Amino acid sequence: xxxxxxxxxxxxxxxAVPAVSADVIFASLRFPNYxxxxxxxxxxxxxxxxxxxxxxxxxxxxxxxxxxxxxxSVRDLASKFEKxxxxxxxxxxxxxxxxxxxxxxxxLLKKLRDALQSLKGRVAGRNKxxxxxxxxxxxxxxxxxxxxxxxxIQEKVExxxxxxxxxxxxxxxxxxxxxxxxxxxxxxxxxxxxxxxVEEALQEHERMSEASGKQDLDQLMKEVQEARxxxxxHQPSKVMDMEHELRALRAQLAEKSRLYLRLQKELSRxxxxxENVPHLYELxxxxxxxxxxxxxxxxxxxxxxxxxxxxxxxxxxxGAKKELISGATKSVYAPEPFDVGRLLLVDIxxxxxxxxxxxxxxxxxxxxxxxxxxxxxxxxDTEFNVVVTQTxxxxxxxxxxxxxxxxxxxxxxxxxxxxxxxYYSSSMQLCGVRGGGNAAAQAVFWQPKQGLSFxxxxxxxxxxxxxxxxxxxxxxxxxxILAGPDHKAxxxx
Numbered sequence: 001x002x003x004x005x006x007x008x009x010x011x012x013x014x015x016a017v018p019a020v021s022a023d024v025i026f027a028s029l030r031f032p033n034y035x036x037x038x039x040x041x042x043x044x045x046x047x048x049x050x051x052x053x054x055x056x057x058x059x060x061x062x063x064x065x066x067x068x069x070x071x072x073s074v075r076d077l078a079s080k081f082e083k084x085x086x087x088x089x090x091x092x093x094x095x096x097x098x099x100x101x102x103x104x105x106x107x108l109l110k111k112l113r114d115a116l117q118s119l120k121g122r123v124a125g126r127n128k129x130x131x132x133x134x135x136x137x138x139x140x141x142x143x144x145x146x147x148x149x150x151x152x153i154q155e156k157v158e159x160x161x162x163x164x165x166x167x168x169x170x171x172x173x174x175x176x177x178x179x180x181x182x183x184x185x186x187x188x189x190x191x192x193x194x195x196x197x198v199e200e201a202l203q204e205h206e207r208m209s210e211a212s213g214k215q216d217l218d219q220l221m222k223e224v225q226e227a228r229x230x231x232x233x234h235q236p237s238k239v240m241d242m243e244h245e246l247r248a249l250r251a252q253l254a255e256k257s258r259l260y261l262r263l264q265k266e267l268s269r270x271x272x273x274x275e276n277v278p279h280l281y282e283l284x285x286x287x288x289x290x291x292x293x294x295x296x297x298x299x300x301x302x303x304x305x306x307x308x309x310x311x312x313x314x315x316x317x318x319g320a321k322k323e324l325i326s327g328a329t330k331s332v333y334a335p336e337p338f339d340v341g342r343l344l345l346v347d348i349x350x351x352x353x354x355x356x357x358x359x360x361x362x363x364x365x366x367x368x369x370x371x372x373x374x375x376x377x378x379x380x381d382t383e384f385n386v387v388v389t390q391t392x393x394x395x396x397x398x399x400x401x402x403x404x405x406x407x408x409x410x411x412x413x414x415x416x417x418x419x420x421x422x423y424y425s426s427s428m429q430l431c432g433v434r435g436g437g438n439a440a441a442q443a444v445f446w447q448p449k450q451g452l453s454f455x456x457x458x459x460x461x462x463x464x465x466x467x468x469x470x471x472x473x474x475x476x477x478x479x480x481i482l483a484g485p486d487h488k489a490x491x492x493x
Contacts, residue, residue, distance in 0.1 A: 061087060062162065091159045109145065113138050264360040280355055281305075281348055287359045289366040290461035292334040292441045295346060295357065305331045309349040312434070314342045315358075326485045327445075330435025334443075334461075337469045338431075338483070339363045366465060373469045381406040384467050388412075389443065390455035403456060405467055407474050410448065412456075422448040424475040424482065429453075430468060431484025444468060445484065 116135045123131060280302045285293040295305060312328035315321075322345060325333075335344065341362045348355040376382045384403045401419065404411040410428075411421040422428060427450050433443040441461045447453040458464040475482035 089163065091162075109138055109142050113142075281357060283346070283357050283359065287335075287344075287361065288364040289335050289337065289340055289369065289465055290441060292332055292438065293344065293346075293359070295331040295348065303350040305348075307350065309347075311347045313345040313347070314339055315345055316342055325434060328434035332435055332438070332440055334432055334440035335363045336432030337465055337472070340365045366462065369462060369465055369469070372462070373466050373473070376466060376470050377473060382467075382470060384458060384463055386412075386456040386458055388454055389457050391453070401456075403467065405471050405474065408478065410446075410471060412448075412454065420448050420452060424478045424480040425449075426480060428475070428480070428482060429484055430471055430482050432464070432468065434484075447485075 113135060116131055116138065119131050280298055281295050282298055283293050284296045285291055287293070295310070297305070310329050310331060312325045312333050313322040314325060315323065333344070333346070343359055343362055345356060345358045348357070382405045384405065386401050386403045388399060388401055399414065401412055401414045404413065409421060409423040412419040427447075429445070429447040431445055433440050433445050433455060439457060442459075442464050443455055443457045444464055444467065445453065445455055458467065472482045
C-alpha cells in the first residue's frame, strides 16, 4: 500500500473546528489558497490589496452620491442617479457570478471530502490520523465558505435595496426635471406675455402722444389765427389808449387808497375826541410787511423832524402796554416780522410838546411770504445775496456778499472767503434796520457776537423778511430767541 506524506504545517486541534454535516455543497474545481494563522485559525490569502469588496464599493458610491446631491443641478442629479443605477445592475451581476463561484467551491469541497473519506478507509495508523485532520480542515473550510455565502446573500439584499432606491431616485429626478422644465416654460410664456403687453402699452402711448400732439398743434394754430384776427381788428392806437387808461386807473386807485387811509386816521382821532387838536404830523405808507412808514409834516409851520425826539413802539392790542423798539428813533420805520398783527405807535417830542401817531390797524402780513418761508425751511442751508452797507469792524462795505442761513448757524462769505461764521446763541441779534430812509424795508441789523455787527441790504423786501423769519425759526428750534437789541420776543413768533 502506498504511504502518503504530510504536506501540512502545524496540526490543528480537533476541538477548534466544529463538525460539519456530510451534505455540504462543494462548488469549484479550483481549490482556493488558505493558510493557518495564529492559534491555528484558517485565513484566506488576500490577493491585490487595492480590490474592494462589494459592500465597500456600494457604501462608497452611496456616500459620494449623497455628498454631491446638495451641489448638483437637477439634470446632473438625474444623470448621476442613472449612472448609479447602472453600477447597481453591474454589482448585482457580479453578486450573481460570485454566487455561482461559491456553488462551485461547495462542489469541490464535497468531492475533496469524499476522496479523503475513501482514503481514510484504506489507510491505517498515523496516515489515518493525518487524513482525519485533513477532513477536519476541509470541513472548517466548508463552514467558512457557508459563512461567506451568508455574507454574499446579505450583500445581494443590500444591492437589491440600493438598486430599488436608485430606480426610485432616478424616476423622482426625471419627474423633477420635467416639472422644472414645465415651470421654466410657464415662466418664459409669462415673460413673453408681459413683454407683449409692454410693447402694446408703448404703442398705445405713442399713438395717444401723436394724437395729443396733433390736437395741441391744431389748438395752437387756432389761437394764433384768433390772435391775428384780434390784431387786425384793433389798431395800435387803440392799444395805446387802453394802456393809458390802465395807468390812469392805477393812479386813481393809489390816490383813493391814500384818501381812505387819511379818512380812517381822522375817524380814529374823532373817536378818541381829538378833533380839536391841530394835526402837525401824520404817518404815510402802506401798513403791511415789506413797506415802510414815514412821518410827514402837515403844514409849513410844523417843527422840523430833525429837531424833534422820535421813538417808535409796538402794541399788541389797542390800549395795551407799549413795547419800546430799541434804536427806532428815525422818521422812517420799516415793519419787520415781529410787528405783524400789532399796532405801531410813534412819539414825537418837540419843545416840550408830545405828539403820538399810530397806525390805523395791525400790520398786515406780506402776501405769499409764509409759503415762501415754509419752502425754505425744508432746505439745510439757504443763501441770500446781500450788500454790507455798514459794519462795526474794519471790513470794507458796499460790496456783494452771500449770507448763509442754516439750521444750526449763520455765515457771511465773500467769494470763497468766510467773513464770519457763528452758531445761534443768546449773544446773536437779528432785526430789521430801525431807520435808514427808503431802503430800510430791505435792510437788517445782524450782530453775530459781541463786538461785531453788520447792516446788510437785501435784493428785495421779500428776501429781507424771509431771511429774518427763517433765521428766527431755526434759532427757536435751537432754544434761542433771536431778536433785536434790548428786545424780548414772544415765544410763539
